[in-house]
Amino acid sequence: MTRYGYTLMTEQSGPREIVRYAAGAEEAGFDFEVMSDHYSPWLAEQGHAAYAWSMLGAVTQVTERVELMTYVTCPIMRYHPAVVAQKAATIGLLSDGRFTLGLGAGENLNEHVVGRGWPGANTRHEMFGEAIEIIRRLLDGGYVNYVGEHFRVDSAKVWDLPEQRVPIGVAVSGDQSIEKFAPLVDHLIAVEPDRDLVAKWDDTVTGRESRKIGQLPICWDTDRARAVERAHEQFRWFGGGWKVNAELPGPAGFAGATQFVRPEDVAASIPCGPDLDGIVEAVAAFTAAGFTDVALVQIGDENQQEFLDVAARDLLPALRAS
Numbered sequence: 595m596t597r598y599g600y601t602l603m604t605e606q607s608g609p610r611e612i613v614r615y616a617a618g619a620e621e622a623g624f625d626f627e628v629m630s631d632h633y634s635p636w637l638a639e640q641g642h643a644a645y646a647w648s649m650l651g652a653v654t655q656v657t658e659r660v661e662l663m664t665y666v667t668c669p670i671m672r673y674h675p676a677v678v679a680q681k682a683a684t685i686g687l688l689s690d691g692r693f694t695l696g697l698g699a700g701e702n703l704n705e706h707v708v709g710r711g712w713p714g715a716n717t718r719h720e721m722f723g724e725a726i727e728i729i730r731r732l733l734d735g736g737y738v739n740y741v742g743e744h745f746r747v748d749s750a751k752v753w754d755l756p757e758q759r760v761p762i763g764v765a766v767s768g769d770q771s772i773e774k775f776a777p778l779v780d781h782l783i784a785v786e787p788d789r790d791l792v793a794k795w796d797d798t799v800t801g802r803e804s805r806k807i808g809q810l811p812i813c814w815d816t817d818r819a820r821a822v823e824r825a826h827e828q829f830r831w832f833g834g835g836w837k838v839n840a841e842l843p844g845p846a847g848f849a850g851a852t853q854f855v856r857p858e859d860v861a862a863s864i865p866c867g868p869d870l871d872g873i874v875e876a877v878a879a880f881t882a883a884g885f886t887d888v889a890l891v892q893i894g895d896e897n898q899q900e901f902l903d904v905a906a907r908d909l910l911p912a913l914r915a916s
Contacts, residue, residue: 596881597625598913599889600905601665601809602653605635606828607895609644609652615898617656622906627653628665628696628809628889633672633704636831637852638845642895647681654688661692665809665889666765666783668700670718672708675725676750679732686756696783696807697726698765701840703848712841719774720744726764726778733760763807766791767836772798781805784885785836792884808885810876811864813893814901814909818867824894825864826857833863864893870909874916 600619602612612629619627631646646664653662662685669678682695699722702712713721724742731738732752740747763781766772768791776782776798784791785808792806811829815821830852831839842848865872873890880888892901 596877596885596913597887598877598910599626599628599663599807599887600624600902601889601891602627602629602649603891603893604630604646604649605632605640605643606893607898608642609649611895611898612644612649613652613656615902616653616660618899618902619905620657620660622902623910624660624905626661626663626887626889627657628663628807629653631664631667631704633707635845636703636839636848637828638849639827647685650685650693651688654685654692657689657692661694662689663694663763663807664696665807666696666698666763668698668705669725669729670700670721670744671705671710672700675728675745676732676738676747678725679729680752682729682760683733683752683755686758686760687754691756691758694761694763694781695729696763696765697722697729697779698783699840702843703839703845706843712843715840717744719771723774723778726762726775729762730778733762763805766795769794781807783807785809787879787883787885789883796884805887806885807887807889808880808883809889809891810873810880811891811893812873812876813864813866814868814870814873814904815866815897816868818869821866822857822861825866826855826860829864829893830855830860833859870904870912873909874912877913878916 632643634643669675685693699718706712721744724745737751738747761780763783764775764779765783772794782795813821813825831848865876877888
């Protein structure tokens with residue numbers, strides 16, 4: 595049975611609002627919640643980018659049931675992997691075992707801020723592989739020493755570990771990343787309903803139970819024109835694809851790259867307006883591709899509570915009946 599999640603989109607809401615929406619999403623009946631981990635919004639119109647891990651700590655205390663997850667954290671530059679392991683273990687404890695560490699190879703948008711430049715894709719994947727190995731070893735317990743091409747760890751130990759090891763998910767985009775990272779982690783993360791990607795993952799992790807966790811942007815509103823306008827204003831960057839999105843250095847770059855994207859272009863790829871059937875149909879594409887979990891992104895901050903009310907009353911029952 596597919597599980598349905600809610601995205602705590604840190605680029606479009608302030609920290610107090612994020613914590614409030616987390617409690618509201620659990621009350622609405624969502625099965626899990628994922629949180630983005632950014633230093634910068636994609637576009638200036640979004641207007642926010644508070645520290646995800648502080649918010650996650652608060653979210654653990656205002657929720658009791660929903661599983662929590664980063665979607666996703668990059669452990670190669672802005673954070674050292676040894677520190678990511680410590681943070682993940684702490685959230686695992688605070689949440690009583692409800693946390694999954696979602697990892698990805700990152701974007702220039704967030705990682706350049708530490709002044710080390712932005713490596714090429716092959717170098718980033720090398721760094722990412724080393725980082726995953728370090729994190730896994732630290733989450734397994736005991737002292738870790740590590741000397742790699744990109745990272746060193748000197749007698750590190752995470753002193754506070756949850757009883758159940760924090761599971762790890764990884765964002766993948768093709769055969770190469772699956773072959774390299776699937777054997778090291780527990781779950782798949784992707785943002786497109788790609789059946790071939792899921793099949794390749796399942797072939798690679800044969801005999802091991804694994805979640806496949808997708809994400810879908812939507813823009814629910816009682817007024818479709820208003821929803822299209824908001825989706826275009828805040829989410830027109832989404833159609834660029836990750837090969838482009840990983841390289842642009844900041845909101846100004848994303849604004850320039852998307853200056854010719856029209857509202858109708860965005861509406862063609864993102865369900866907009868009050869039509870819940872369109873959302874159900876878009877989610878069904880992920881289910882048909884083999885995803886076990888789908889997290890919705892409700893675009894914009896201004897009507898999140900209204901959306902949560904609709905989700906509780908109409909949308910989640912419709913999704914579970916489909």
